[in-house]
């Protein structure tokens with residue numbers, strides 16, 4: 001197959017995405033596919049004589065990708081693009097995607113994970129991997145996710161959503177449980193997440209979180225074990241436990257080699273693991289997710305577990321959580337990448353715009 005792997009973009013998870021994209025491309029090439037990698041924001045900046053030759057030469061911009069300790073400087077990335085228009089897609093991106101049999105979304109966060117890239121690809125008749133616009137948009141917003149969890153009985157920590165436009169002096173006095181966790185609703189990779197122990201800390205952390213987002217979630221702090229459940233084809237993979245060697249699972253601990261220990265399958269009472277897997281599938285379904293994803297949990301010392309969020313485009317390096325879980329289930333990394341494509345194509349291959357699965361609106 002001719003495959004485009006989209007990686008990079010302008011979210012704070014850009015660096016992580018480029019590493020995922022590089023590994024996905026290599027894995028798919030090892031399976032005999034013709035794979036091109038493109039950064040959807042930067043695009044293809046050289047002269048493009050023929051798209052066919054890009055596939056023949058398996059053009060790849062991801063060489064030597066690394067994840068720095070801190071999230072990347074996105075303003076610098078934007079300045080570096082030759083095309084300084086306000087269009088998200090860089091030069092030739094859509095044309096190159098249209099020439100592929102399928103686009104593998106190696107993006108994380110931002111436009112890649114919030115449904116907008118999915119919508120743009122759909123409108124251009126391009127097949128892509130993973131969730132559709134609706135599920136991606138829902139799961140990207142931690143406040144909307146919470147509302148659905150509460151309505152559907154998915155266990156989740158108590159929380160309150162604060163909107164920048166409604167903030168008045170003393171508004172945060174309505175929150176009285178410490179320690180607590182402050183999160184911008186639409187960031188990821190723990191960017192902007194802060195754990196605070198008192199009201200002064202809360203006021204400062206909420207103010208800082210508004211730099212990332214207009215909506216900020218304040219959540220009860222759950223002391224316990226950190227677990228995650230990958231989903232493939234709607235079914236849960238084995239549970240993985242994440243044990244940071246120092247501190248909590250922040251950006252640095254997520255991506256610096258050796259900073260965390262991961263245990264898969266997690267050492268859990270099998271009944272708890274089973275319940276968590278069913279709850280992960282339930283969360284995946286009520287959030288309208290498709291094909292694959294990863295659902296994050298905390299488990300407290302009373303063996304109660306809480307669902308934090310779902311990731312529609314989870315990290316996809318071979319050492320990322322979901323690939324480790326797939327490996328524990330006997331699915332190696334190249335097979336996983338192919339399986340994601342196969343499941344995605346079965347879901348929507350060749351559906352014309354407005355075809356099966358697209359509801360016709362009445363009135």
Ligand SMILES: Nc1ncnc2c1ncn2[C@@H]1O[C@H](COP(=O)(O)OP(=O)(O)O)[C@@H](O)[C@H]1O
Pocket residue numbers: 157181183187188189190191193219220221222223226248249250296298308309
């Ligand atoms: N309610 C909570 N109690 C304790 N730790 C939390 C809580 N919420 C988040 N965390 C910590 O912050 C990390 C990131 O939070 P999460 O909601 O998964 O957002 P994201 O991964 O999108 O940044 C979690 O993996 C966990 O380590």
Ligand SMILES: [Mg+2]
Pocket residue numbers: 189296308309
């Ligand atoms: Mg998370």
